[in-house]
């Protein structure tokens with residue numbers, strides 16, 4: 001947005017947040033955890049701008065980001081440089097509860113899997129947003145994306161709460177304004193650029209987790 005509104009919104013632009021996901025792929029296509037978490041932090045920041053009703057969602061995401069940051073800043077931090085090195089390290093050292101929750105209820109692998117599943121929701125939602133018509137309903141786009149992805153991993157009460165929260169989402173134009181990227185055309189163009197990156201990060205992680213049989217860890 002040009003003019004005075006731009007300065008009010010100065011310290012937030014959705015494009016910067018998605019750029020973190022661009023940074024998170026290393027030259028040999030490994031996922032750099034620090035940037036992956038920066039990407040998620042940006043999304044949480046955006047969610048907080050949408051209002052308090054999303055607080056229970058952003059709290060859960062923040063606490064998972066924090067768990068992973070603690071590993072990254074901890075004494076074995078270098079093992080957590082990429083998602084690939086994290087998986088290798090935690091599996092080799094038996095730091096993951098693979099079948100049922102036991103002595104490692106908050107492993108890096110388990111925690112990242114929750115964010116990874118949410119990234120699929122993001123991918124579906126952004127694609128709907130990108131291709132939506134002027135009168136498109138963000139709440140419906142959000143609910144459809146959720147039902148096709150994350151919902152299958154959530155118990156009834158979480159699905160119910162999420163469904164109620166989605167109803168509070170602003171309409172398409174107001175939503176674009178919160179993103180603070182520019183005109184609707186510019187938002188659509190930005191989404192078109194950002195989506196392939198989100199997709200690639202998702203797919204690389206998905207293949208890694210599938211290869212190690214980690215997609216169902218409790």
Ligand SMILES: CCCCCCCCCCCCC/C=C/[C@@H](O)[C@H](COP(=O)(O)O)NC(=O)CCCCCCCCCCCCCCC
Pocket residue numbers: 014043044046047054056057060061114115117118121142146150158162169179218
């Ligand atoms: C724009 C609207 C945002 C809607 C967000 C859609 C996702 C809805 C997720 C509802 C999660 C409810 C909170 C509870 C979750 C946990 O139970 C559950 C399982 O964890 P556990 O195994 O440790 O118990 N946690 C999760 O599945 C992780 C959820 C992480 C959600 C992160 C959502 C960030 C949303 C960022 C919005 C960005 C929108 C960008 C659009 C341009």
